Amino acid sequence: MAEIKITGTTRTEFGKGASRRARVAGLVPAVIYGHGEKPQHITLPARELGVALKQSNVLLQIDIDGKDQLTLPKAIVRHPLKQILEHIDLVAVRRGEKVTVGVPVHTEGEHDRDGILEHVNHTIEVEVEATAIPSFFTLDLTGLAAGQSLYAENVALPAGVKLISDPKTIVVHLSERSTAVEEVAVVAPAADAAAAPAADAEKKDA
DSSP states (O other), rough: OOOOEEEEEEEESSSSSHHHHHHTTTEEEEEETTTTTTEEEEEEHHHHHHTTTTTTTOOOEEETTTEEEEEEEEEEEETTTOOOOOEEEEEEEOOOOOEEEEEEEEEEEEOOOOEEESSSSSSEEEEEGGGGGGGGGEEOOOOOOOOOOOOGGGGOOOTTTOOSHHHHHEEEEEOOOHHHHHHHHHHHHHHHHHHHHHHHHHHHHO
């Protein structure tokens, strides 16, 4: 997994006004918490942080006043329209410590092309060492037939990784293609033909 070093600055001003000024200056307000320690309020450079967060479950080694703190992004707040980073919560972690995280699941392999593949859950939760979090897992779809599903328990996990999600959590489902549209197309002309004599009979009665 990726581990990126970034420099943080201790934050002394709080409130909406202070946060707005920080963002104008190209900084993102952040909080580091965990291990029973007092939360640290800092700011991080928005550009560097944005690049780092493009990687899944990235570890951020933050330099604060000459001291390094290893952290894992926990909650990221973005502007609903502009998608600009507005705030981030970080969890302090230690090397060798195990953490519970959600890891994306990618798929590979040929499945039954008569079905429609649905990704029901894009991630599964696992327990893993903080410095060894996989970027993603791979789920093999080879032989998956229409109407079948694959579950969290079907995802191959590397050694040292423990599944936390319910093993029966559906990850992907291969739906059967509906034939309803084709049936309507065949039945409709017959229905129209039956309706024609009835309409003629009504005219005669009139």
